Amino acid sequence: MLVSTIRHFKAVNYHARILRTFSSQIKGQSSRSDTSKSLSELRNVYVEFLPDPTVEFRNPIREKLERLDMLARRGQIDIPEFYVGSILAVTASDPHSLGKTNRFVGICIKREGCGLRAKFILRNVIDHQGVEVLYEMYDPALQKVEVLRLEKRLDDKLLYLRDALPEYSTFDPDMEIEVLPEGSRVPVNPLKVILKPKPWLERWERQNLRGVQEFEISERDKRRADKVATPWLKYDLMKNYMNTIPEEEQNEIFSEIHEQLQQLELTRKKLKRKRSFVKPFKLG
Amino acid sequence: MNQADISHLVSRLKIQVNPRLRKFRNPEGPLGRLKKLRKTVTALFKHERIELNYPRAEEARMYAERLISDAIRYGDCHKTTMETADFWIEEKQLIHKLFKVLVPRYEHSQTSYTRMYRAPRPYPGPMHKKAVLELRGNPYPPLLPDFVSNRNLIHNVLLDEAKKEYRSQKYAEIAAKIESAEKGALQIENTASEKSSIEQNASVSEQKP
Numbered sequence: 001m002l003v004s005t006i007r008h009f010k011a012v013n014y015h016a017r018i019l020r021t022f023s024s025q026i027k028g029q030s031s032r033s034d035t036s037k038s039l040s041e042l043r044n045v046y047v048e049f050l051p052d053p054t055v056e057f058r059n060p061i062r063e064k065l066e067r068l069d070m071l072a073r074r075g076q077i078d079i080p081e082f083y084v085g086s087i088l089a090v091t092a093s094d095p096h097s098l099g100k101t102n103r104f105v106g107i108c109i110k111r112e113g114c115g116l117r118a119k120f121i122l123r124n125v126i127d128h129q130g131v132e133v134l135y136e137m138y139d140p141a142l143q144k145v146e147v148l149r150l151e152k153r154l155d156d157k158l159l160y161l162r163d164a165l166p167e168y169s170t171f172d173p174d175m176e177i178e179v180l181p182e183g184s185r186v187p188v189n190p191l192k193v194i195l196k197p198k199p200w201l202e203r204w205e206r207q208n209l210r211g212v213q214e215f216e217i218s219e220r221d222k223r224r225a226d227k228v229a230t231p232w233l234k235y236d237l238m239k240n241y242m243n244t245i246p247e248e249e250q251n252e253i254f255s256e257i258h259e260q261l262q263q264l265e266l267t268r269k270k271l272k273r274k275r276s277f278v279k280p281f282k283l284g
Numbered sequence: 285m286n287q288a289d290i291s292h293l294v295s296r297l298k299i300q301v302n303p304r305l306r307k308f309r310n311p312e313g314p315l316g317r318l319k320k321l322r323k324t325v326t327a328l329f330k331h332e333r334i335e336l337n338y339p340r341a342e343e344a345r346m347y348a349e350r351l352i353s354d355a356i357r358y359g360d361c362h363k364t365t366m367e368t369a370d371f372w373i374e375e376k377q378l379i380h381k382l383f384k385v386l387v388p389r390y391e392h393s394q395t396s397y398t399r400m401y402r403a404p405r406p407y408p409g410p411m412h413k414k415a416v417l418e419l420r421g422n423p424y425p426p427l428l429p430d431f432v433s434n435r436n437l438i439h440n441v442l443l444d445e446a447k448k449e450y451r452s453q454k455y456a457e458i459a460a461k462i463e464s465a466e467k468g469a470l471q472i473e474n475t476a477s478e479k480s481s482i483e484q485n486a487s488v489s490e491q492k493p
Contacts, residue, residue, distance in 0.1 A: 043290050050288040055303040114287050232315050234364075235371040237350035238305055245288045246296035 037261075042254045045081045046261065047111070048118035048137065049253060050245050066115040067253070071260045073138045078268055079145050084108050085153030085189060087171055088122055090135055091144040101143055104133050105173045109158040123161055125170040130162065149178045152188045154211035163200045164193040164212075292364070295353045298396040299345065306343050318371075321347055324417075326374045328398070329381060332422035335403055338413035345398050345417055347372065352397045355387050389421050396420070401427060 043050065049070065051063045082088055089105045106122030109132070113119045118137040123130065135142065161169045168191075180187075192213040195204065205217045206225045217225075233239065245253075310316030324344035327334050334341075351372050358365040360383040369379050390397045403414035416427060434440060 047287055047290060050290070052286055053288050054286060112287060118287075230314070232318060232371075235368055236314070236318060237354070237368065237372075238301075238346050240289070240292065241294055241297070241301070241350060242305075243286075243289045244292065244294055245290075247293045248296045250288075250290075250293075 037265075039251055039254050042258070042261065043250055046254075048114045049257060050114060050250060051253075052114050053243055053245055055242070063115065067257055069116055070138055071257060071264075073140075074264050077142060077145070078271070079137060080147045080268075081186075082108060082120075082145075082147045082150065083152045083186065084111055084156060084158060085151055086147055087149040087175065088120075089144075089146040089148055089175075090122065090133075090142060091146075092135065092139070093141045093143060095141070103173075104131075105148065105171055105175060106131070106133070107158065107161070107169060107171060109161055109169075123158075123169050124173070125166045126173075128166070130166065130169065132162075146177065148175050150180055150186055152186055154188070154190060154192075155209055158211070159202065160195065160204050160207075160209060160212055161193065163195050163202075163204065165196060168193045293357075294350075295357050297346070297349050297353065298394075299349055299398070301346060302342070306339055308340070308343070322372050322374060325351065325372050326378060328417055328419065329373060329378045329386070330375060333416065333418035333424055333427075335414060335416045338402070338415040341400055341415035341417045345400055349397055351382070352386055352390060355382050356391055359383075359387075386419070393420070 037045070049067055051058060085108065087105065087107050089103060091101050091103045094100045094102050104122060104124070106124035108120050109123045110121045111119070116138045119134055120137065121132055121134050123132045125131070192211055194213050195215050203221075203225070204212065205215075205221055206228060308317045308320055310320065312319065321340070321344050324334070324336065324340055325348050328344065328348055336344075351369065354365050354368065360366060366379075369382055370376075373379050373382065386397075397420055399418050399420055401416045401418075403416045405412065405414050418424075418427070431437065435444070
């Protein structure tokens, strides 16, 4: 019994060593699709693995179970890295027609929620009509998530696209995947959109938007914006502390799930290689 | 449900953090609250030990801890940290104290940077709870009596006696050992001298014939 367990242990060790050497080889090749990402990269890519910092919602056991469920779902469907401002194509099964799917292409204007409740909103203009779809990332109805263009924008939320000219949120549904060169960082698109004249859905002049071109506002609006501005919020150290998870805790969480995420990325790489192979066919 | 904000990383505080912050209602609103607290934080950095009302001490303590932990984490070349320190410390010479005195003092600290005690309230007087807030490692004599080094306390007297007894036992053992060793050495010497004398005699007897 003891001997067999020792042998088993050795075998596991051996496999781990093979994996490690394999990952280090890949690490040497590129940093973009790096299998062993550093913790700082992990926290940018997998934000939804961090729990909600609100004290009354914290529950370590539930959070851990949720992380396991998320990893299990990620084993079933490939959810790639994307950010607000990236252009995505989501294929989801249609709840109203059995056995059929819908594919929606649009720009991600918001990411919210954490754990299994992580969501994102896609926006596009179809037949001169702005359309937004809210998808839950770990919804079993999702069948495929493709990132057509991986990029960031200047703001954390692009909700102002609702009040911008329609050309800024119009994307071709038959768009092809734009592949980033290996080893490059995620590009930031410095595009400044032009807003439509008032009335707006929100008071954009109060939100310090960076991705919006200068617009004219009345003296009254300006005064009001100045009145409700909260420039001291960045000095409220405890409020900021309560809106985030301390780095030590983040490291604990990610070192726990680091290996599984690494495995998932490895399988994704393999699948990608398989997909890119096109069988030659006879002409004529 | 919110997502954790990861744009600005923070270190974990080493004190208990209240789930909700106190409002300190103020005509100036939240900014007035911060202004009130920064007076306390400045005083704490200046005097290193202050006595004040309990709620304000507890609230100011969290902000002081955050300020020191950020200063340790990011150093004085980080723009955001410097701006925050500039906001929180009203007497500007204390900014130097924060980065040049307090940061080296607490750099490798495993515990919190401040201590808070409940202080007795004046009687007769207002019913507010009082507290004493201090920075660790301050130059003042300690507030709590030092029970460890008071020689006259009964457990220390007993410990001293026990130590004395143990030491005398050890000395006795060592003396016994040395004695036995000396005896052994003497015996060996004696036997050796006897042997050598016998050998000499033998050699003499050999030379004789």
